Every structure is written in structure tokens, then in C-alpha cells.
Amino acid sequence: MDEERPEGSAPPLYVERSPFDAFYAREYHPLLRLAWTLTGRRDLGEELVQETMLAAHGTWTRVSGYASPGGWARRVLLNNARSFARRRAAEVRALDRVARPGPSVDLAPPDDELWAEVRRLPERQAQVVALHYLEDLSVADIAALLGITTATTKVHLHRGRQALAARLRDPKEEK
Amino acid sequence: MSDADLLDALDRRAARAVADLDALVDRTVVPPLDLERGAPALVRASTSRWREPRLLAAAAAILAVAVVAAVLVLQQREERTPVAVTPGEPRRLILPPDLAAEYDTVVATQGGVGDVPLEIRLHAPEGAEEPWPVVVAEHVIPSEDTTLDGDPVDIGVATATYEEDPGSVDRIGWEEDGVVRYLASAGLSRDELVALARATVEEATPVGDPLPGHDLLYRGTPADVYTALYAAYAPADLGTVAYANEDAERYFVVVTSLASPERWRAAYAIASSWEPIEVRGVDAVLAHYGEDFLEVSWIEGGDTLVRVAERTPHGATATARSALLALVEQLVEAGDEEWRVLVGRTSASMEGESSEEFDGQGEPVTPTTLLTLEDHPEGWGWRPSTSLITPDVEARAWIEELADGTRQLGYEVATDGSGTAGAIVGADTSAPLALREQFAGGTLIVGLIGPDVDQVAGLELRDADGRPVDALDAAPTAVASGTSLWLLLLYTAVDVGDEPLSVVARSTSGAEIVVAVD
Numbered sequence: 001m002d003e004e005r006p007e008g009s010a011p012p013l014y015v016e017r018s019p020f021d022a023f024y025a026r027e028y029h030p031l032l033r034l035a036w037t038l039t040g041r042r043d044l045g046e047e048l049v050q051e052t053m054l055a056a057h058g059t060w061t062r063v064s065g066y067a068s069p070g071g072w073a074r075r076v077l078l079n080n081a082r083s084f085a086r087r088r089a090a091e092v093r094a095l096d097r098v099a100r101p102g103p104s105v106d107l108a109p110p111d112d113e114l115w116a117e118v119r120r121l122p123e124r125q126a127q128v129v130a131l132h133y134l135e136d137l138s139v140a141d142i143a144a145l146l147g148i149t150t151a152t153t154k155v156h157l158h159r160g161r162q163a164l165a166a167r168l169r170d171p172k173e174e175k
Numbered sequence: 176m177s178d179a180d181l182l183d184a185l186d187r188r189a190a191r192a193v194a195d196l197d198a199l200v201d202r203t204v205v206p207p208l209d210l211e212r213g214a215p216a217l218v219r220a221s222t223s224r225w226r227e228p229r230l231l232a233a234a235a236a237i238l239a240v241a242v243v244a245a246v247l248v249l250q251q252r253e254e255r256t257p258v259a260v261t262p263g264e265p266r267r268l269i270l271p272p273d274l275a276a277e278y279d280t281v282v283a284t285q286g287g288v289g290d291v292p293l294e295i296r297l298h299a300p301e302g303a304e305e306p307w308p309v310v311v312a313e314h315v316i317p318s319e320d321t322t323l324d325g326d327p328v329d330i331g332v333a334t335a336t337y338e339e340d341p342g343s344v345d346r347i348g349w350e351e352d353g354v355v356r357y358l359a360s361a362g363l364s365r366d367e368l369v370a371l372a373r374a375t376v377e378e379a380t381p382v383g384d385p386l387p388g389h390d391l392l393y394r395g396t397p398a399d400v401y402t403a404l405y406a407a408y409a410p411a412d413l414g415t416v417a418y419a420n421e422d423a424e425r426y427f428v429v430v431t432s433l434a435s436p437e438r439w440r441a442a443y444a445i446a447s448s449w450e451p452i453e454v455r456g457v458d459a460v461l462a463h464y465g466e467d468f469l470e471v472s473w474i475e476g477g478d479t480l481v482r483v484a485e486r487t488p489h490g491a492t493a494t495a496r497s498a499l500l501a502l503v504e505q506l507v508e509a510g511d512e513e514w515r516v517l518v519g520r521t522s523a524s525m526e527g528e529s530s531e532e533f534d535g536q537g538e539p540v541t542p543t544t545l546l547t548l549e550d551h552p553e554g555w556g557w558r559p560s561t562s563l564i565t566p567d568v569e570a571r572a573w574i575e576e577l578a579d580g581t582r583q584l585g586y587e588v589a590t591d592g593s594g595t596a597g598a599i600v601g602a603d604t605s606a607p608l609a610l611r612e613q614f615a616g617g618t619l620i621v622g623l624i625g626p627d628v629d630q631v632a633g634l635e636l637r638d639a640d641g642r643p644v645d646a647l648d649a650a651p652t653a654v655a656s657g658t659s660l661w662l663l664l665l666y667t668a669v670d671v672g673d674e675p676l677s678v679v680a681r682s683t684s685g686a687e688i689v690v691a692v693d
Contacts, residue, residue: 024205024208025205028205029200029201029203029205032200032203033193033196033197033200036196036200037196046206050206050208050209053208054208054209054210057208057210109192109196109199110192110195110196110199111188111191111192111195114188114189114192115192133189133190133192133193134193134196143411149411161182161185161186162178162182164185165178165181165182165184165185166181168185168188169176169181169184
């Protein structure tokens with residue numbers, strides 16, 4: 001996105017990024033964390049982030065005016081993660097069967113047993129739990145981001161964590 | 176291990192997983208945005224789905240105007256790209272006090288608890304531009320919660336029926352994979368709607384995807400489409416104030432929510448007809464629902480969708496239309512405090528107020544805030560508004576009928592990081608009873624007072640010696656009234672343990688009713 005510089009001119013000391021570029025650079029990693037864990041595959045996560053960012057780019061005039069463009073992007077990503085993963089899963093599985101040269105890439109996020117259980121939760125619970133752990137957001141912030149009440153958020157978080165704890169309990173830790 | 180230990184272990188494990196993930200992600204070079212990918216395939220952000228399918232089954236057939244509250248999320252959209260979400264509060268429009276005083280019932284509600292468990296999707300012809308004159312509304316209900324009525328039609332499945340609704344729009348429904356899928360549109364002829372359903376079946380278009388030849392324009396809740404309020408399932412940003420005369424001769428509601436063009440289109444998606452008009456100096460839509468309701472909608476101040484619906488028991492005459500438009504011009508914007516007080520008054524005290532739900536024929540169906548067990552054995556159709564007991568504690572209670580015909584008082588409370596829910600059986604006795612429910616956030620006292628108590632002036636929690644429990648960090652809240660029953664919710668952050676307690680309710684005549692707390 002750099003502009004061409006006239007030959008012989010000194011490089012600028014400071015190039016001001018466009019607001020979208022700054023938004024993109026700032027939000028890419030946080031969105032990737034969400035997308036990776038909620039799709040279960042890094043490549044799918046990256047693709048989902050790209051689609052989310054493209055959506056933001058296409059509507060940037062409007063989105064940039066929102067109080068929280070990052071919140072908007074998270075919401076779009078969260079609400080599309082499950083259907084996106086489902087839609088792409090079959091294609092990806094087919095592609096995976098085709099031998100591809102090059103080093104193997106660990107596609108699953110670290111401790112995917114945990115994230116797989118998060119993905120098994122009802123969609124809204126999964127979203128709330130993911131935001132709680134990955135973004136370290138307060139209940140009020142999660143509620144605002146998802147557009148639901150704080151009470152609902154608390155219930156989702158409580159039930160989601162309870163379900164995860166029950167499913168992931170380690171028999172070795174039992175006394 | 177205790178539950179708390181399990182949750183701690185979960186939190187520790189999640190923290191480790193996030194740290195490992197952060198390390199990997201932080202090493203990732205941010206790639207350039209691939210603008211060559213073309214338009215994203217994402218659709219707008221989804222909203223909650225209804226939890227009470229039967230409500231939609233009823234609502235789909237009628238334009239219900241009720242007086243309870245609703246929860247919604249804000250959705251906006253640009254072209255056919257994902258919906259945008261703007262945090263913020265809409266304006267609240269109400270009648271000025273002198274005019275509001277002419278009505279016997281003024282009930283205001285906002286938000287609710289729980290997600291709206293059913294979703295309505297709006298489809299517009301592919302490539303159509305605002306204002307999307309033709310839309311198709313789609314909703315899905317579990318098969319066991321609905322009945323396919325109407326004429327059998329052939330769309331390639333055995334169960335399809337076409338149902339005519341003179342008070343709204345016709346719809347076609349069919350069963351697939353354990354659900355019934357409905358399509359309705361005022362802009363399509365019967366043949367066109369049948370053809371669209373057939374194409375949907377033939378192409379095996381999954382629920383949630385755009386219908387064949389269409390773009391998914393909007394995903395919302397029934398509250399976006401029906402000027403209806405469903406307690407506990409109200410969109411968070413949606414507020415309603417209802418005005419009714421004693422005999423409901425005049426009954427109308429003003430619904431305000433955050434605005435988007437798509438949400439506005441959803442507002443009259445199932446109107447039997449509509450026409451563009453102008454009110455308050457801006458473009459508006461006057462929608463007709465048969466002869467039974469008129470509804471005006473517009474965007475106020477650029478950010479608030481306002482819908483004003485009035486029941487027209489004598490038909491949608493020119494007089495009724497003029498009266499509604501005159502009323503619209505008189506609405507004023509409520510201040511934050513004024514709105515808060517109005518909503519708080521409604522949720523805290525319903526005595527003497529009657530509010531009703533009307534079906535498409537203009538007949539009262541179900542009183543929603545003044546109810547008695549005898550009047551409303553169905554139970555499920557009614558949910559009380561959320562009670563905000565303290566800024567951090569929300570609770571609600573309701574009467575529900577069990578499969579064996581007995582009734583119980585259900586309740587739930589949520590506070591910071593914790594909550595609880597339960598039920599008191601035996602609610603059909605109307606006998607005074609109360610119990611304590613202790614949870615991490617405090618103690619909820621919930622119970623029934625009655626019979627022969629139609630108003631409660633105050634509630635107090637007392638110990639075994641009759642002394643008020645100190646530091647009661649709660650506001651007593653009565654959430655429903657009838658001729659013989661009050662439901663009550665009390666909350667205290669004090670650890671009351673097993674100490675004997677009683678709730679003392681003072682009636683408006685000064686009498687005290689003492690209810691022991693189990």
C-alpha cells in the first residue's frame with residue numbers, strides 16, 4: 001500500500017497509515033486468535049479473518065464511524081465462524097487428501113481439545129466463552145459486543161464454563 | 176473435586192492455552208489484505224434465536240401487540256456485506272405527559288433476559304437495491320411446535336401447505352429435517368411463492384443460506400417484524416411504551432430501537448400492504464395489516480427506528496389513519512431519566528394496570544401483566560418482565576404449567592458471574608409460600624403471596640425475631656399481580672444461611688401478610 005516515490009527523492013521519515021491499514025494491522029492478530037480457535041484450523045481461521053477484513057474494507061466509510069470498529073469486526077467474525085467452518089470443512093478435507101509438498105503445518109490451535117469443546121458448546125455460549133478467555137473481556141464488554149444483556153451473558157458464560165469443566169475434568173485430578 | 180475446583184482448573188488450562196496461542200499468533204506476520212478475493216461470502220451478523228417456538232407459531236399468524244419487553248441486537252448493513260453493529264442507545268419516543276394522562280394504562284418496557292430463540296430472516300431479490308420493495312420472510316420452527324395448516328401444494332415434498340392470512344401475508348410451509356420452514360411475502364403472488372419454495376427444496380438450500388435468486392438482507396428477531404413484545408425475549412435495544420384506554424377502545428404502542436435500512440424494511444415485511452408517507456418531516460411507511468392494525472414507521476434523527484402501531488377495531492378507515500398520524504406528530508423524545516423511571520415503574524409495580532395482547536381480529540387474547548392463575552392456565556404464553564433488582568442483579572419469575580396440569584413458579588436470577596434458577600411447585604394452590612435460593616452472588620427470596628391480595632405496598636425481609644434483616648442490599652420487587660396473587664422477588668447480599676426468615680408484605684390497606692421462608 002506504499003505509494004511510489006519519485007526517483008532520487010529521500011524516503012519519508014514517517015508514512016501515515018490510512019485508518020483502515022491501522023485498523024487491519026491492529027486487529028489482525030486478535031481476530032486470528034478468535035478465528036483459529038473457533039474454526040479449529042489455522043488456515044480456515046486466516047481465511048475467515050480475511051473475509052471479515054474484506055467486509056470491513058468494503059464498508060469502511062461506515063464502519064470507521066462506529067464507536068468500535070473492532071467490536072464490529074469481532075461480531076461479524078463470531079457470528080459467521082460456525083457456518084463458515086461448516087461450509088469450508090468439506091472442501092478443506094478434500095484438499096487435505098491431495099498430497100501437497102512442503103513442510104507440514106500444525107493446523108490445530110494449541111490445546112485443541114479445549115477449543116474443540118468450546119466449539120461444541122451452543123453457538124452463543126461458545127462466543128461468550130471465547131471472548132472471555134481469548135480477549136479477557138468483562139461481562140459488560142462481551143454483552144455490548146454481542147448485543148445481548150449482561151444477564152444473558154452471565155448465564156451463557158456460567159453455563160459454558162460449567163459444561164467445559166465437566167467435559168474436560170481430568171480423572172487424575174480426582175481425589 | 177468441587178465445581179469451583181473444576182472451574183479453577185478450567186481457567187488455568189485456558190490461560191495456558193491462550194498463552195501458547197498468543198505466542199504462535201504474535202509470531203505470525205500480518206499478511207496483506209487480499210483484495211482480489213472479491214466480495215466476502217459472509218452474511219450479516221446473526222441474532223439470537225427464539226427460545227419459545229410456540230410464541231412464533233402464534234406470532235406468525237397474527238400481528239400481536241402486547242405489553243411486555245423484548246431483547247434485540249443492533250444490526251446494520253451496507254450493500255450485501257456483513258451487518259454492522261453500533262453500540263448505543265436509541266431515542267425513546269413517548270406521548271407528552273398531558274396526553275399520556277388520558278390513557279388508563281401506560282406500560283413501558285425495555286430489554287429482557289435470554290436470547291430470542293427464533294430468528295427471522297429477510298431475503299431480497301439478488302442485486303436489489305434499497306428500499307427493497309419485495310422481500311421474503313423466512314422462519315423455522317421445530318416440527319413438534321407447529322402445525323402445517325392451509326392447502327396442500329406440490330413443491331416436491333409431501334408436507335407443503337399454503338396458508339392464506341387476510342390479516343397479514345400468505346405463507347407456505349413445509350417440513351424438512353425435523354423442522355417446519357415457512358416463507359411469507361406480501362410482494363410475491365401465490366405462484367411465485369410456491370415456485371420459490373420449490374426451488375429452495377430442489378436446490379436443497381440450507382436454512383440460513385440465501386434463498387435461490389436472493390440475497391440475505393436481514394437476520395432479526397420476531398420483534399423486528401411484529402410490533403410485539405415478548406417478556407424475557409426482548410431485544411436489548413428495543414423499548415416499547417403502550418397506551419390503552421380502560422376498555423382498550425384505543426390501544427397503541429410505540430416501539431423504538433436502533434435503526435438500519437434493513438431493520439426498517441423488516442418492520443413492514445409482513446404487512447398486507449404499505450405506502451410511503453411523510454411524518455415529522457421525514458419519509459415514513461404506513462403499513463396496513465388487514466383491517467385490524469395500522470402501523471407507521473420511520474427513522475427518527477437518523478439513528479432510531481420508530482414504529483407506532485394502533486389497533487383499528489372499526490377498520491383502517493380514513494379517520495383511524497388521521498388519528499394515528501396526528502398521534503405520531505405529538506410524540507416527544509423522553510429523557511434518559513424519564514425513560515428509566517417509566518420503565519422502572521412498570522417492572523416494579525403493575526397494580527391497577529391492565530395490558531392486553533390482541534390477535535389479528537382485534538380481540539383481546541391474553542392479558543400479559545395482570546394475570547391470575549385461573550385466567551391463564553396455559554402459563555407458557557406469559558413471561559414477566561425482567562426485574563432489575565440492583566444494578567448488578569437481574570431476576571424474573573413466571574408461572575408455568577407442567578405436563579401433569581399442575582403449576583409452578585419458575586424463577587431465575589443472574590448477577591456478576593453467577594446465577595441460579597429453579598421453581599416452586601404447588602403454585603396452583605395460591606397459598607403463601609416462599610423459599611430462599613442461595614447462590615454465589617447472594618440470596619434470592621422468591622415466593623407467592625395470596626390469596627386476596629391484589630396490591631402490595633411494600634415487602635420486607637425479617638429475621639426470626641421480627642427484625643428487618645440488616646443491610647438488605649435489594650429492592651423488593653413484585654413482578655406480577657392478579658386478584659389473588661403476587662409473585663415476589665427479594666435479593667440480599669447478606670449471607671442469611673439457614674436463619675429463619677419471613678417476608679412481610681404490606682397491602683395497600685395496611686394489612687401485613689407474613690410468609691415464612693423455607
